[in-house]
Amino acid sequence: MSQNAPEKSKWLVVGGGMAGLTLAHRLSQRGQEVSVCEAAPSFGGLTSACSLGDVVWDRFYHVTLLSDSHLRGLLNELDLEHEIRWVTTKTGFFSGGRLYSMSNSWEFLNFPPLTLIEKLRLGGTIFYTSKLRNWRRLEQIHVADFLKRLSGKGTFEKIWLPLLRAKLGETYQKASAAFIWSYISRMYKARRSGIKTEMFGYVPGGYARIIDRFVETLRGNGVRLLSSHGVQSITQCEAGGLDVDFGAGRIERFDNVISTIPSPIISQHCPELTEDEHQRLQGVEYIGVVCASMLLSESISPYYVTNITDDWVPLTAVIEMSTIVDRKELGGHALVYLPKYLPDSDLGLQEPDAEIQDRFLSTLEKMYSHFSRDHVKAFQISRAKHVMALPTIDYSQKLPPIVTSLPGFYALNGAHITKGNLNVNETIDLADEKLNDVVWPDFLVRATK
Numbered sequence: 358m359s360q361n362a363p364e365k366s367k368w369l370v371v372g373g374g375m376a377g378l379t380l381a382h383r384l385s386q387r388g389q390e391v392s393v394c395e396a397a398p399s400f401g402g403l404t405s406a407c408s409l410g411d412v413v414w415d416r417f418y419h420v421t422l423l424s425d426s427h428l429r430g431l432l433n434e435l436d437l438e439h440e441i442r443w444v445t446t447k448t449g450f451f452s453g454g455r456l457y458s459m460s461n462s463w464e465f466l467n468f469p470p471l472t473l474i475e476k477l478r479l480g481g482t483i484f485y486t487s488k489l490r491n492w493r494r495l496e497q498i499h500v501a502d503f504l505k506r507l508s509g510k511g512t513f514e515k516i517w518l519p520l521l522r523a524k525l526g527e528t529y530q531k532a533s534a535a536f537i538w539s540y541i542s543r544m545y546k547a548r549r550s551g552i553k554t555e556m557f558g559y560v561p562g563g564y565a566r567i568i569d570r571f572v573e574t575l576r577g578n579g580v581r582l583l584s585s586h587g588v589q590s591i592t593q594c595e596a597g598g599l600d601v602d603f604g605a606g607r608i609e610r611f612d613n614v615i616s617t618i619p620s621p622i623i624s625q626h627c628p629e630l631t632e633d634e635h636q637r638l639q640g641v642e643y644i645g646v647v648c649a650s651m652l653l654s655e656s657i658s659p660y661y662v663t664n665i666t667d668d669w670v671p672l673t674a675v676i677e678m679s680t681i682v683d684r685k686e687l688g689g690h691a692l693v694y695l696p697k698y699l700p701d702s703d704l705g706l707q708e709p710d711a712e713i714q715d716r717f718l719s720t721l722e723k724m725y726s727h728f729s730r731d732h733v734k735a736f737q738i739s740r741a742k743h744v745m746a747l748p749t750i751d752y753s754q755k756l757p758p759i760v761t762s763l764p765g766f767y768a769l770n771g772a773h774i775t776k777g778n779l780n781v782n783e784t785i786d787l788a789d790e791k792l793n794d795v796v797w798p799d800f801l802v803r804a805t806k
Contacts, residue, residue, distance in 0.1 A: 372617035374402020379788040385578045396587030406565035410735030414563045418676045418694040421558040425782035435570045441558040444681045449660030475512040482507040486541045495534040503534035519666035523673040536748045539778040613765040619743035637757035641772045642747040643701040652690040652735040710738045745779040746772035
């Protein structure tokens with residue numbers, strides 16, 4: 358089908374994260390008149406930056422993998438891909454009150470918490486899962502049942518169950534096996550063939566630089582960028598098109614609108630959608646996150662990620678970003694992220710910053726004997742209620758449609774990622790694929806009527 362529309366059409370993309378910016382980029386390349394609105398004062402969404410002391414870096418931790426072809430392709434378009442700095446990383450495990458390295462096959466075979474049989478079954482589970490391609494079948498199996506069957510009860514209770522609870526809380530009981538498949542598949546691809554070492558990368562300046570370059574490119578291509586423009590409602594016009602109310606008397610008409618924001622909020626914005634569409638949008642369950650970022654005078658560990666299997670630790674993991682990012686970019690400091698993922702309805706997402714900070718730092722003091730609060734030079738809490746849609750049983754069959762009952766209105770967000778876990782690479786892939794295969798064909802049919 359031709360990529361060229363019969364005539365220029367006026368589009369609005371709601372949401373200025375990576376999905377929204379990518380959609381705007383592709384539409385402008387097709388000669389369309391495009392605007393992007395973002396409720397926040399700046400663009401980037403989950404990839405936006407914040408000031409941590411004198412350092413500006415990502416609010417939430419992000420890293421580029423060798424296998425992230427869609428992200429790397431976009432970075433190439435922005436003339437940034439050649440600047441990526443690649444680093445070999447190490448992985449740690451905190452289990453039974455002790456820290457272990459699990460960065461190669463020898464360390465894996467010597468991992469004390471598991472028996473030899475349990476290690477073999479764990480390794481077999483990871484290898485077998487990485488080779489699976491029929492993800493729809495995995496959607497019909499509970500993740501706990503899948504992992505127990507492959508890894509055995511001992512490995513499940515010592516490794517998988519604590520990791521599932523750390524990432525999903527008790528909602529892991531609703532999750533399908535597609536959840537663990539997506540994580541294993543991505544990380545397995547991150548290892549280079551042959552030596553199988555993890556290579557992670559970043560663009561100097563972090564996502565602040567990437568988003569700045571992206572915004573600059575979009576403006577140069579005529580895209581209109583509206584920050585601090587939250588949407589109040591989207592309604593159909595009798596004369597055709599869609600009226601978008603930005604509040605304070607700001608109402609504008611567009612021929613087409615693509616909303617990339619979380620599904621429950623799309624439902625709130627569009628009262629004229631059908632009852633089934635509202636139910637599907639509101640039925641998407643999300644996992645949120647409370648994430649502390651801190652600058653330290655001393656490194657915590659040599660591991661990029663330390664996975665945690667002890668239930669008493671109120672953290673999903675410890676992420677030492679400065680094992681990848683040159684500390685010269687961080688004012689000579691170490692940068693550490695302390696995420697805790699929670700269901701979107703969990704009251705922990707509303708806990709005061711001071712209480713979170715004290716609990717997290719107390720936890721680090723117990724985990725690392727050399728850690729001292731005196732090492733902390735800056736500390737900040739960031740929150741997001743809608744980070745990742747929970748992949749429940751038969752998830753892809755319950756998703757809200759991208760093409761809605763309102764002509765010209767499309768609902769396309771991270772909840773539509775069904776073959777992977779939420780990350781920047783998958784978000785870009787989703788935007789490109791669904792624009793090409795779903796949104797654009799529907800638009801062409803309507804435009805030629």
